[in-house]
Amino acid sequence: MNNKSLISINDYSKEEIIQLLDRAEDFEKxxxxxxxxxxxIASLFFEPSTRTRLSFESAISRLSGKxxxxxxxxxxxxxxxxxxxDTILTVSNYSDLIVMRHPLDGSARWASEVANVPxxxxxxxxNQHPTQCLLDLFSIRKTxxxxxxxxxxxxxxLKYGRTVHSLVIAMTMFNTTFHLVSPTELKLPSxxxxxxxxxxxxxxxxxxxxxxxxxxxxxxxxxxxxxxFADPMEFERVKNxxxxxxxxxxxxxxxxxxxxxxxxxxxxxxxxxxxxxxYYFQQALNGVYIREALxxxxxxx
Amino acid sequence: MERKELKVSAIKNGTVIDHxxxxxxxxxxxxxxxxxxxxxxxxGINLESKKFGxxxxxxxxxxxxxxxxxxxxxxxxxxxxxxxxxxFDVVRKTSLExxxxxxKVVKCINPKCxxxxxxxxxxxxxxxxxxxxxxKLHCHFCEKxxxxxxxMFK
Ligand SMILES: [Zn+2]
Numbered sequence: 001m002n003n004k005s006l007i008s009i010n011d012y013s014k015e016e017i018i019q020l021l022d023r024a025e026d027f028e029k030x031x032x033x034x035x036x037x038x039x040x041i042a043s044l045f046f047e048p049s050t051r052t053r054l055s056f057e058s059a060i061s062r063l064s065g066k067x068x069x070x071x072x073x074x075x076x077x078x079x080x081x082x083x084x085x086d087t088i089l090t091v092s093n094y095s096d097l098i099v100m101r102h103p104l105d106g107s108a109r110w111a112s113e114v115a116n117v118p119x120x121x122x123x124x125x126x127n128q129h130p131t132q133c134l135l136d137l138f139s140i141r142k143t144x145x146x147x148x149x150x151x152x153x154x155x156x157x158l159k160y161g162r163t164v165h166s167l168v169i170a171m172t173m174f175n176t177t178f179h180l181v182s183p184t185e186l187k188l189p190s191x192x193x194x195x196x197x198x199x200x201x202x203x204x205x206x207x208x209x210x211x212x213x214x215x216x217x218x219x220x221x222x223x224x225x226x227x228x229f230a231d232p233m234e235f236e237r238v239k240n241x242x243x244x245x246x247x248x249x250x251x252x253x254x255x256x257x258x259x260x261x262x263x264x265x266x267x268x269x270x271x272x273x274x275x276x277x278x279y280y281f282q283q284a285l286n287g288v289y290i291r292e293a294l295x296x297x298x299x300x301x
Numbered sequence: 302m303e304r305k306e307l308k309v310s311a312i313k314n315g316t317v318i319d320h321x322x323x324x325x326x327x328x329x330x331x332x333x334x335x336x337x338x339x340x341x342x343x344x345g346i347n348l349e350s351k352k353f354g355x356x357x358x359x360x361x362x363x364x365x366x367x368x369x370x371x372x373x374x375x376x377x378x379x380x381x382x383x384x385x386x387x388x389f390d391v392v393r394k395t396s397l398e399x400x401x402x403x404x405k406v407v408k409c410i411n412p413k414c415x416x417x418x419x420x421x422x423x424x425x426x427x428x429x430x431x432x433x434x435x436x437k438l439h440c441h442f443c444e445k446x447x448x449x450x451x452x453m454f455k
Binding site for chain 2: 008083084085103104105106107109110124125126127128191
């Protein structure tokens with residue numbers, strides 16, 4: 001058991017989150033610092049996720065750390081049926097910290113309880129992806145100058161989108177007002193709304209995107225996937241109703257920014273990309289700074 | 302009253318677990334691992350009960366339980382009482398209490414949970430413990446919540 005692991009965003013207090021964001025700001029100013037030159041980081045991707053892996057590898061490289069591991073479980077002993085516990089115990093011998101992505105929910109928590117080095121969860125199935133949440137928080141703070149008292153819109157698949165769930169839960173620490181825009185089939189689950197209610201914060205639910213944009217500080221877009229609908233006709237009906245257009249963006253407040261965890265399909269029209277209010281590509285870059293901050297904080301360097 | 306009690310043999314020393322739902326008796330024996338012990342065990346199901354109409358009972362000779370052992374069955378049998386017998390006399394009667402954390406005995410409802418795919422013991426935090434209807438189990442690993450009516454015992 002190693003308490004320094006980051007498994008779920010709920011493991012961190014508001015103060016710890018703010019300290020990490022501050023540290024990430026330092027790395028933004030000065031990204032290459034050889035703080036991990038004496039460290040070996042294991043990067044275990046039991047399922048492929050190129051985007052997340054590259055961001056971690058970039059962060060580790062900028063810190064001059066060494067990387068061992070695999071990018072896809074099909075080429076490793078995992079394929080021969082080795083248990084997660086055995087893989088983690090073995091890899092613990094060769095590294096100072098393990099970054100892991102795994103298709104099963106709860107796998108990272110289990111790994112953190114058997115490993116004798118810290119674990120960073122880079123996504124455990126449909127459960128948690130805390131570094132995505134941290135980079136979203138960093139992006140919101142950077143574009144708005146604060147995390148406090150914001151009006152945020154969350155758009156698209158609010159039912160299955162784990163990045164939305166984590167971010168909503170994290171933002172309840174900052175007195176956010178939530179504007180939840182989704183088809184009725186994909187509304188935010190009550191288990192997540194419970195966090196909003198516990199803090200006595202306000203939330204509003206909408207099925208129409210256009211009316212929300214002029215009133216919010218930022219908008220977090222997500223992809224609506226065909227496979228989420230039992231009735232394909234229903235998907236066809238809603239798929240174009242949750243597309244953010246340039247016209248909508250032009251009705252927004254001056255401080256408004258568009259966020260998206262990427263990859264995008266068609267939920268943000270391409271003509272939004274050239275707007276100064278489009279932030280999703282910079283948002284991804286912030287992931288490197290946040291991961292540098294996290295690695296160095298956990299390893300105490 | 303005395304005669305009814307004797308439908309299942311009286312024990313000299315040991316524990317009586319009374320007021321079990323009849324359909325839980327076999328599961329309770331398994332969860333408490335009494336089927337693998339040497340201690341003589343008597344059980345009854347579909348017995349008459351003034352309080353419940355129908356109840357089950359288990360009597361184990363020469364065996365006493367720590368509260369944390371017997372509380373494992375509290376989800377199955379919330380109304381059960383544990384009665385300790387010494388020399389045919391009742392020395393202590395306690396009602397079961399649902400623990401804050403439940404390990405091993407319950408299965409997670411999430412098929413993609415690590416506990417349903419690898420050899421990992423389950424662990425749940427009990428939520429809304431005081432409101433019986435709204436009781437839920439929160440999986441320590443996958444963080445999914447199982448409502449009371451969906452709880453499955455291993
Ligand atoms: Zn679970």
